[in-house]
Amino acid sequence: MNNILQILLVCTVTSNVCVCNGFGVPLLLANKRSFAYTGLISLIFAIVLTLSGLSYYLLYNYVLKPFGVEFLRLIVLVLLTGIFNFVAYYILKAINKEVFFIYEKSYTFMFMFVSILAIVLSFDLTLAIVDTVLTFLFYGLGFTIVNFIIYGAYFKLNGTLAPKYMRGLPLVLLLLSIIGLAVFVI
Amino acid sequence: MNKSAVNPVFVVALSCLPILSITNSVNEVVFLALLVGVVYIISASIVSIMEKITDRNLTFFVYMVVVAALTTALTYIYTIFPNSIFAKAGDKILYCSVSAGILGLNLIYHNSKNEISHYFFKIMIQVPCFLLLITLVSIVVEVFGLGTFWGIETGFPTLAYLTSMSGKFLILALLTAFMNAYWLNISQKKEQYDLLVAKYKMKLNAERNEERVKVVNDSEVENFGVSELIDKSNSNVNGKGGQHE
Numbered sequence: 001m002n003n004i005l006q007i008l009l010v011c012t013v014t015s016n017v018c019v020c021n022g023f024g025v026p027l028l029l030a031n032k033r034s035f036a037y038t039g040l041i042s043l044i045f046a047i048v049l050t051l052s053g054l055s056y057y058l059l060y061n062y063v064l065k066p067f068g069v070e071f072l073r074l075i076v077l078v079l080l081t082g083i084f085n086f087v088a089y090y091i092l093k094a095i096n097k098e099v100f101f102i103y104e105k106s107y108t109f110m111f112m113f114v115s116i117l118a119i120v121l122s123f124d125l126t127l128a129i130v131d132t133v134l135t136f137l138f139y140g141l142g143f144t145i146v147n148f149i150i151y152g153a154y155f156k157l158n159g160t161l162a163p164k165y166m167r168g169l170p171l172v173l174l175l176l177s178i179i180g181l182a183v184f185v186i
Numbered sequence: 187m188n189k190s191a192v193n194p195v196f197v198v199a200l201s202c203l204p205i206l207s208i209t210n211s212v213n214e215v216v217f218l219a220l221l222v223g224v225v226y227i228i229s230a231s232i233v234s235i236m237e238k239i240t241d242r243n244l245t246f247f248v249y250m251v252v253v254a255a256l257t258t259a260l261t262y263i264y265t266i267f268p269n270s271i272f273a274k275a276g277d278k279i280l281y282c283s284v285s286a287g288i289l290g291l292n293l294i295y296h297n298s299k300n301e302i303s304h305y306f307f308k309i310m311i312q313v314p315c316f317l318l319l320i321t322l323v324s325i326v327v328e329v330f331g332l333g334t335f336w337g338i339e340t341g342f343p344t345l346a347y348l349t350s351m352s353g354k355f356l357i358l359a360l361l362t363a364f365m366n367a368y369w370l371n372i373s374q375k376k377e378q379y380d381l382l383v384a385k386y387k388m389k390l391n392a393e394r395n396e397e398r399v400k401v402v403n404d405s406e407v408e409n410f411g412v413s414e415l416i417d418k419s420n421s422n423v424n425g426k427g428g429q430h431e
């Protein structure tokens with residue numbers, strides 16, 4: 001229980017994927033059309049990240065390392081991330097065409113791909129398998145928290161009061177900087 | 187499906203984040219950024235050949251596989267050069283693939299002209315802008331965060347906050363806003379120029395059409411009553427216009 005709590009605090013606060021290392025920032029710029037859509041993207045991200053990370057962990061520790069071909073890990077990771085992203089892409093296409101249209105139009109596939117790639121690359125592969133699963137799940141939770149904070153401020157960030165050249169990414173980065181100072185203690 | 191265009195300045199700024207998160211020194215950042223540029227140019231050139239025959243998401247996936255293969259080759263090569271900056275960078279070279287992936291956004295998803303020359307033009311603008319932005323951020327971080335430049339002590343007062351990710355977000359946000367202001371100014375002037383060109387083209391076309399109508403009317407070719415119909419509709423319009431007045 002203490003271990004789970006420790007992993008939860010580390011993944012959501014001190015090693016948050018958006019605020020502490022910036023790997024999840026590209027996906028924060030996905031379309032913020034509605035609360036439900038934002039939640040859906042966070043859920044898809046958490047699931048795809050967990051599946052990609054876990055399969056990479058297993059392949060690395062039980063296939064690549066024993067055979068001495070660790071140098072192929074980046075190619076294996078890109079293939080795994082691509083496969084799981086495509087699975088999510090086609091499942092969403094089959095379930096709801098309207099949501100898929102928004103997903104397709106706002107580069108979410110590509111942003112999710114690179115974010116997951118960066119997060120899994122930085123992951124410590126010496127952990128136990130249970131800790132690995134929990135870590136990736138809580139990374140997804142940490143991303144969800146920051147995503148909803150950004151959602152809450154998004155329409156004010158991009159409103160008419162903000163200067164034109166500050167709208168979009170500059171204000172998101174400023175907000176992340178303030179969140180990092182105030183909440184995540186980095 | 188047509189996607190909305192992404193601001194190219196934002197794409198360049200996002201691609202700086204993976205490299206900035208793993209290192210604080212200018213020499214490492216510049217070295218990794220140059221590797222990103224090389225990997226990006228070679229991968230985009232390879233992928234441009236197969237753009238017309240594949241779906242865009244699949245093109246991006248193939249692009250990432252090519253980027254991963256090139257990055258793997260570069261990390262393998264570093265073992266040949268011991269005691270060099272290449273060797274010190276070590277596993278950080280793998281993060282170049284993430285930056286190169288983000289840089290490929292505009293090229294793969296929003297390529298309005300499917301020509302190799304258009305790829306070349308985008309590469310010649312994007313890569314120098316990326317190198318400039320990431321170098322500026324890393325200089326500010328190292329000089330004012332660590333008190334050194336390229337490993338040499340500068341004596342400036344330091345602020346450790348700038349070496350954290352929060353500080354780097356702040357510096358990147360301000361520099362991105364500055365570049366964005368410049369980009370918006372250029373794109374506004376380009377839009378005005380395009381509108382002016384379109385206006386004069388329409389005017390020229392209207393004058394040419396009037397000349398063609400005059401040539402047809404002056405000729406003695408049978409027009410099957412079309413000119414009477416046109417005259418009748420013109421008189422109806424003028425009559426209604428007269429009534430409104």
